[in-house]
Amino acid sequence: xxxxxxxxxxxxxxxxxxxxxxxxxxxxxxxxxxxxxxxxxxxxxxxxxxxxxxxxxxxxxxxxxxxxxxxxxxxxxxxxxxxxxxxxxxxxxxxxxxxxxxxxxxxxxxxxxxxxxxxxxxxxxxxxxxxxxxxxxxxxxxxxxxxxxxxxxxxxxxxxxxxxxxxxxxxxxxxxxxxxxxxxxxxxxxxxxxxxxxxxxxxxxxxxxxxxxxxxxxxxxxxxxxxxxxxxxxxxxxxxxxxxxxxxxxxxxxxxxxxxxxxxxxxxxxxxxxxxxxxxxxxxxxxxxxxxxxxxxxxxxxxxxxxxxxxxxxxxxxxxxxxxxxxxxxxxxxxxxxxxxxxxxxxxxxxxxxxxxxxxxxxxxxxxxxxxxxxxxxxxxxxxxxxxxxxxxxxxxxxxxxxxxxxxxxxxxxxxxxxxxxxxxxxxxxxxxxxxxxxxxxxxxxxx
RNA sequence: GCGAGAUUAGCUCAGUUGGUUAGAGCGUCCGGUUGUGGUCCGGAAGGUCAUGGGUUCAAGCCCCAUAUCUCGCCCCA
Numbered sequence: 323x324x325x326x327x328x329x330x331x332x333x334x335x336x337x338x339x340x341x342x343x344x345x346x347x348x349x350x351x352x353x354x355x356x357x358x359x360x361x362x363x364x365x366x367x368x369x370x371x372x373x374x375x376x377x378x379x380x381x382x383x384x385x386x387x388x389x390x391x392x393x394x395x396x397x398x399x400x401x402x403x404x405x406x407x408x409x410x411x412x413x414x415x416x417x418x419x420x421x422x423x424x425x426x427x428x429x430x431x432x433x434x435x436x437x438x439x440x441x442x443x444x445x446x447x448x449x450x451x452x453x454x455x456x457x458x459x460x461x462x463x464x465x466x467x468x469x470x471x472x473x474x475x476x477x478x479x480x481x482x483x484x485x486x487x488x489x490x491x492x493x494x495x496x497x498x499x500x501x502x503x504x505x506x507x508x509x510x511x512x513x514x515x516x517x518x519x520x521x522x523x524x525x526x527x528x529x530x531x532x533x534x535x536x537x538x539x540x541x542x543x544x545x546x547x548x549x550x551x552x553x554x555x556x557x558x559x560x561x562x563x564x565x566x567x568x569x570x571x572x573x574x575x576x577x578x579x580x581x582x583x584x585x586x587x588x589x590x591x592x593x594x595x596x597x598x599x600x601x602x603x604x605x606x607x608x609x610x611x612x613x614x615x616x617x618x619x620x621x622x623x624x625x626x627x628x629x630x631x632x633x634x635x636x637x638x639x640x641x642x643x644x645x646x647x648x649x650x651x652x653x654x655x656x657x658x659x660x661x662x663x664x665x666x667x668x669x670x671x672x673x674x675x676x677x678x679x680x681x682x683x684x685x686x687x688x689x690x691x692x693x694x695x696x697x698x699x700x701x702x703x704x705x706x707x708x709x710x711x712x713x714x715x716x717x718x719x720x721x722x723x724x725x726x727x728x729x730x731x732x733x734x735x736x737x738x739x740x741x742x743x744x745x746x747x748x749x750x751x752x753x754x755x756x757x758x759x760x761x762x763x764x765x766x767x768x769x770x
Numbered sequence: 771g772c773g774a775g776a777u778u779a780g781c782u783c784a785g786u787u788g789g790u791u792a793g794a795g796c797g798u799c800c801g802g803u804u805g806u807g808g809u810c811c812g813g814a815a816g817g818u819c820a821u822g823g824g825u826u827c828a829a830g831c832c833c834c835a836u837a838u839c840u841c842g843c844c845c846c847a
Contacts, residue, residue: 388845412846443847447839448841449841452847600847610847638846662807667805696806698801698802700807701806704807705808
């Protein structure tokens, strides 16, 4: 066997069958909760004009400065101009672009949309951090009310509950006010640290220059001690923001959603205003957010639309899967094979083809060994697939118009008429367990 | 982008102070007398020891570089 010559690019992974069932399970929960709440699904391109991200997310954020996956539409390397496109690092900017592009302000407001799919960041890979990863994402655009903030959080909460990982996570919530509030606060914070820089660790001294708000969630002990007597962001919030925050928390109480107010919660994207929140796993110590989001009232206007409020969240699906595995949650396996068809001899093989086909069309998960392997090997295969029943067809049976039906768990078998094989299997498995579907009842929502 | 640790069969790992032909378990495949699984027994396949250099009479083992993975930082999903 030759050594594998090719492998997945750095930070990307094959999603093998045993893990893929987690993804389909999560998607199912997402679709279910989305439909219940009237969200409609949207899909945007994997790549967009890079300016959408640069303008929307903020040119000086890490996501844009060092994590954007650039895409050039041109071949070759002779072209030294900047790439025109970038792979999406998240959904929100794309969905807002779509809202503006398709005149969705003409629809009844708010417009509630959700999306599921891969996003890309040119990061150094780490646990729960990959260059290609999947998110599910919810947005409410066009109407601002504290009740919508609470309802949006509720959708995420319900999905995490459905997946049985909600109790592992803690909802952190904060209000970071308007851009003006934050501007005033940053000035005050800088003033406060004048003369105290020497007590700050190197990293945080730099942050004071580049992104002072980040000091709030610094892990450095010295910094946290200094922050205790520093001005707080809360003191700089305008009355409207304070009242809004109070109302959001009231509504969360009303909905029975547990939360932990966190004045230090600051999200790194420029477009956030007012409400921000994250679901954390506190046990890991690190603030590894499974999902999070917030209000982005200035974003639509930044992307060329009219002044339109919005709020949304994104949840990392790989991180969700990790939580499920830690919690010992296993999605139901629908790939279970019901029947194995073993065969001996050319006549039998030929007959098996249509038998297998009939079983499958009836909704019985059926596989057959159509190679030339010995019966022993075929039976071993049947065992490995864990089938409940095996149908055996040899030369003799073909001649006599019969077939052997073996119950694998019981280890017993009997000969029945060939024509009764399909109905007999269906009866044994039970109508309810047949895998049949009518396309009209499932309008293309079961995949993807 | 910065720091640390890893890399031996499909998987999980042994491999002595450098010393002949590279080891196990699991998994895979094939057998264990006419056409019957799980347990049991036997056999086989599968490795340029991540890649490329270097030191040495001799390298899986020592040195350097590169790649990838893992764990931190930054940041985030």
